[in-house]
Amino acid sequence: MSVSDGSGTPGRLTALQQTALVELFAGFPAAVQELGERFAAGGHELHLVGGTVRDFLLGRAQDDLDFTTDARPERVLELVAGWAEATWDTGIDFGTVGVLKQGHRLEITTFRADLYDGQSRNPAVTYGDTLLGDLQRRDFAVNAMAVSVVDRHFTDPFGGLAQLAARVLDTPGTPEDSFRDDPLRMLRAARFAAQLGFTPAPRVVAAMAAMSAQITRITVERVTAELVKLIEGRYPRAGLTLLVDTGLAGHVLPELPRLRLQIDEHHQHKDVYDHSLMVLDQAIAQETDGPDRTLRLAALLHDIGKPDTRRLEEGGGVSFHHHEVVGRKLVRKRMRELKFPKAITEDVAELTFLHLRFHGYGSGAWTDSAVRRYVADAGELLPRLHKLVRADCTTRNPRRKAALQRSYDQLEERIAELSVAEDLARVRPDLDGNAIMELLGVGPGPVVGRAWKFLKELKLDRGPLDRDEAEALLLVWAREQGLLPPG
Template sequence: MLAAAAVTLGGLSDVLTPLGELFAARGYELYLVGGSVRDAVLGRLGTDLDFTTDARPDEVQDILRGWADHLWDTGGLVFGTVSAAKAHQQLEITTFRADSYDRVSRNPLVTFGDSLEDDLVRRDFTVNAMAVKIGPDGAMEFVDPLEGMSALLEGVLDTPAAPEDSFDDDPLRMLRAARFVSQLGFTPHPRVRAAMAAMTEQIDRITAERVRVELDKLIAGAHPIEGIDLMCETGLARRVLPEVPAMKLEIDEHHQHKDVYWHSLTVLEQAIDQEEGDADLVLRWAALLHDIGKPDTKRNEPGGGVSFHHHEVVGAKMVRKRMRALKYPKQFTEDVARLVFLHLRFHGYGKGQWTDSAVRRYVTDAGELLPRLHKLVRADCTTRNKRRAAALRATYDELEARIERLRRQEDLAKVRPDLDGNAIMELLGLSPGPDVGMAWRYLKELRLDRGPLSRDEAESALLEWWRARG
């Protein structure tokens, strides 16, 4: 794996070699470090390169000035970080750190260090505590005092120091553990898992915005099921996303129902299988949360059945509440909530009993989310009954075919009344005001029910409605 990393880093010699020479000429050490080394070993290195050095920030700026394509301060200088760009690579060069923490917030009391070893031991996980010394003439030396390579080869996530101390310094590292499980497929060391379970309340020190960033990275990973389950098993999810572990409903011998928690994780997995290209966060969040309304709507029915009436309505409200608490953008929140609200509607389709009006409303209510709704509904089929699963797929195929037929006949993406506001005011002799809006909405409903109307039909229907209103 080191040989593979050497090949990867060799491809960056046009950046690394002159950079190493610049620092060596000034008498300073320079190391590629952290996630950049880890990803180089794994063959997944991107365009962001992280370095550490014994040079102080102002000296780093002086070294880079005139060589870097761009040099800027994003506020990182306070923490000893200089940001630069060179040949399509984004560089962050940070002075050795030997920070201490107040253990009230997650903000370090920044102290510059004098050795690489002290810098590495303060990092979150051993797989992120490896370094490659960048010397002059392209020389590279692998440095691994904390046996990060062994952990990487074994797929184990462990902390350089005792995990209790690491998480007390920065509780966000507990969420980062779950995120790395999702992104890298690693297994947390038993002592890491135990510390997470014992220290879950410490995550309350972290701002909602930082929690949201980690959750998004987790759910966008290659193994989000494992990351989510780690959060739930350790109790961390009860602090940051309590609606998910709440889906672990008790099952008794008299009232049997599907395991809602694992069903939701399966739906997430099946939604991911339908993605095309990059991770679709709206789809993934909707898949995970589509049934969070079930615990609040569970009813035991006579005869041993269980019902969850209107759980999609309750679930959509819960999505909005949780995502607002996590400071998600308004449109993102509404998109996820809308998919949760609509995910059950297809089950009223039966064997094709919907009228064209119902199909139009399905398309109109979904709007731009329709492609995602298609994927969510299909992912929501987790029955082990192969005959039933095939029937559901065939029925949804038929619904999509009907949508396409109507789309060819009508512009379903832009369902509008057959008369615009000006025509309504002229026909009814109105000035702008609430009555015009009511008339517009009436014509919109009529358009959904009956499809496109001629102008004469629309005017006649509007006049009849207007007269009926007195």
């Protein structure tokens, strides 16, 4: 193995590099070496590059591998013909050919030397001729390392390995030039802070703050994709804090910095911004099967209605009446603008609306009717609502915190008890639509819907009814509504 700084002149590997590369190659599948030999036989270079090298050095194994080469896309297709189990060319306009081999997805991209005009949202794709030129155009030095597949030559022209060891994020050139080329890289810096726990170099942070408005050049779809990766990262608080501190959040998620409400000496209250980040941390601590995107977004956004509902009360208090109602509207508005799928948008909005419902019962003296309604309103979101409500308890008073947790424990016990007796997961009227139409002598239409809703409310209040009782009460209701003559 050998190493160079990109000039082509081999140097000596440090002990750190030597150990890292031995481990790196020990983890690569046989398909990588086979592919490298095919390219070498055809007179072309092939290097593992970017995130693939970075993640292997971090011990993050992966099935998707990225390569770079001097071969043009059409030539790449020729070289893998008869060897690849499948190929796809959806990225060929950007110089990328996809290959499937032995269960691994291999993406092979021709050296790039893209040019940006500083105004458009996407670069003009231009092929390069050298590995150094390709690495120089990449976003961060930790993503600008490459390893030749055949001779295992390690190229690290911008000190990426040292930065990887120090968990520092810096750009190959000046951050201003890098972010001017592609402003999305500012969001990627926050995303890597959230995913990998890296700390951006001071000059990177300064450039992000100075150039934050440039993010508006980027399409909503690309912005949202980065935000999702950030939210689902291992350390989302770090990424979100970076977005807020640099001003980027003001352009992509403005509701977040608005949570930093001014606190004066006469009206004390918990900082809503810090509280929301703590709720996010506590929601994540309850996850059992990987990142829960819906829960994390709800935890982060559940209080975004507070700035618009803040009222200063006599005596130094602060109130946020109906902030859950306002918050639901704001969640829908922001997530629609970010083009999140409708289903997740509605789920996050509904969790925002429901997160205070538990506190509305005060003493914890839940009636059977209240328990039924809580479960019915939450529907399939109930497991997430449980986690959100528990995460929302951020008081530093240990007695108050213990009391709230005990109260919610009792609610969950009540839910479990009633679920066994009444199948709370599916609260439906005791009469179906056909029975309603037969009893009232009506056909399909709005009357059946009104009757169905009446019966559901009745069941929520009283619990399951036998058929005779349900029919008698429905007839009384129908007469009161003028749907039947008095009898």
